[in-house]
Amino acid sequence: MQQPVRIAPSILSADFAKLGEEVRAIDEAGADYIHIDVMDGHFVPNITIGPAVVKALRAHSPKPFDCHLMIAPADPYLEAFAEAGADVISIHPEAGPHLHRSLQTIRALGKKAGVVLNPATPAEAIAHVMDLVDLVLVMSVNPGFGGQSFIETALPKIERLRALIEETGRAIDLEVDGGVNFDTAPRCIAAGADVLVAGSATFKGGAEAYAANIARLRGAC
Numbered sequence: 001m002q003q004p005v006r007i008a009p010s011i012l013s014a015d016f017a018k019l020g021e022e023v024r025a026i027d028e029a030g031a032d033y034i035h036i037d038v039m040d041g042h043f044v045p046n047i048t049i050g051p052a053v054v055k056a057l058r059a060h061s062p063k064p065f066d067c068h069l070m071i072a073p074a075d076p077y078l079e080a081f082a083e084a085g086a087d088v089i090s091i092h093p094e095a096g097p098h099l100h101r102s103l104q105t106i107r108a109l110g111k112k113a114g115v116v117l118n119p120a121t122p123a124e125a126i127a128h129v130m131d132l133v134d135l136v137l138v139m140s141v142n143p144g145f146g147g148q149s150f151i152e153t154a155l156p157k158i159e160r161l162r163a164l165i166e167e168t169g170r171a172i173d174l175e176v177d178g179g180v181n182f183d184t185a186p187r188c189i190a191a192g193a194d195v196l197v198a199g200s201a202t203f204k205g206g207a208e209a210y211a212a213n214i215a216r217l218r219g220a221c
Contacts, residue, residue, distance in 0.1 A: 001166070001171070002162065002174075002192060002194050003171060003173070003194040004194065005189055005194060005195075005196065005218055005221045006032035006033060006173075006194065006195045006196070007030070007031055007032050007033075007195075007196055007198065007202065007214050007217055007218055008031065008032060008033035008034070008035040008066050008175065008195055008196065008197045008198070009026045009031045009034065009035060009197075009198060009199065009202040009203065009210075009214070010035040010036075010037055010177070010197050010198065010199035010202075011023060011026075011034065011035065011036055011037070011057075011199075012037045012048065012145075012199050013199030013200050013202070013203040014026070014203055019053070019057060020056070020057060020059075020060045021060075021207075022203075022207075023057050023060040023061050024060045024061060025207040025210055026061075026202065026203070026210055026214075027060070027061040027062075027063050028211075029202075029207075029210035029211040029213075029214050030210075030211055030214045030215065030218075031063060031202070031214060032063065032064075032195075033063060033064045033065075033066040033088075033195065034057075034061055034063050034064070034065050034066060035066045035068065035177070035197045036049070036054060036057075036065055036066065036067045036068065036086075037068050037070065038050065038054075038067060038068060038069045038070060038071060038081070039070045039071070039143075039144065040070065040071040040072070042071070042072060043070050043071050043072040043092070043094075043095060044070040044143045044144035044145075045144045045145070046144045046145050050077075050080075051077065051080040051081050051083070051084040052084070054067065054081060054084040054085055054086060055083075055084040055085055057085075058084065058085035064087040064088060065085055065086050065087045065088070066087065066088045066090070066114075066135075066175075066197075067081055067086040067087075067088060067089050067090065068090045068114075068116060068137060068177070069081065069089065069090060069091050069092075069095070070092070070116075070143050070144070071095065072092075072094070072095040072096070073095060073096050074091045074092070074095040074096055074102060075096050075101075075102055075105065078091075078102070078105050078106055078109060079109060082106070082109035082110065082111050086111060087111060087112060088111065088112040088113075088114050088134065088135055089106045089109075089111050089112070089113065089114065090113075090114025090115065090116050090135060090137050091103075091106075091114070091115065091116065092115075092116045092117075092118065092121075093115065093117075093121060093125050093126065094118070094121070099115070099126075099129055100128075100129050100132065103115070103129055103132040103133065104132060107132065112134035112135060113132055113133060113134050113135070114133065114134060114135035114136065114137055114173075114175075115129065115133055115135075115136055115137070116136075116137040116139060116143075117136070117137070117138055117139060117157065117161075118139050118142065118143060119139055119140070119141070119142055119151050119153065119154065122157075123157050123160040123161045123164060126164075127164060130164060130165070130167075130168050130170075130172070131168070133172055134172060134173065135172065135173040135174075135175055135195070136161055136165070136172060136173070136174050136175065137175040137176070137177055137197075138154050138157055138158055138161065138174070138175065138176050138177070138193070139154070139177055139178050140154035140176055140177065140178035140179055140180070140184075140188075141177075141178030141179050142178075143178075147199075147200060148178060148179055149179050150178060150179030150180070150181075150184045151178070151179070154176065154178075154188075155187060155188070155191045156191075158174065158176065158188060158191035158192050158193050159191045159192055161174055161192065162174060162191070162192025162193075163192075165192075173194060173195045174192055174193045174194055174195065175193065175194075175195035175196070175197060176188045176193045176195070176196055176197065177197035178197075180196050180197060180198045180201060180217075181198070181200070181201045181217075182201065182216060182217060182220045183220075185198070185201075185217055185220050185221050186220050186221050189221040196217065196221075198217060201213060201217055202214055202217065
């Protein structure tokens, strides 16, 4: 069953010079999750933050920290992100040789386990681990940096994943990240998504605009 729409602002679009303040502001503006993009400059062409920053930010918001690990290998760092305060830890099937084992590890650490599908990764890649998944993230751009245009083929993939989720009978979040704005958001929700990661669309205009941006995005759906 598709759940209510939730907004997960990506702090990749925040002002990194005052990241704690930005996290507090986006929380107070109505964010449901805080989406944290972790990049290693190897798996994706950018470098962002590590567990130490996640730990430092933890005190600034009680909202769930939705940590998307764009790193390879991911397994050596799962415990560090769990201890830093991540609530959801999402990994790519391509980031290690044993996806099933990695998801088991995340859950054994007491965290929700997510799987991320790049634009070229088919929905069926996770068909046999759905019993271990709490969140599925569809990348509607190629991961690595913000500000890219929405890839239209993400929509049929979202529809297929919604069907896979319904077959489980479990409340698995179906999240979309990349080019999510006031035009593409309602199309993602119509296809079956229920969590929207938005960077530019939520952080545009500074802190005084965050609440209106989130409300508008939620209202568009």
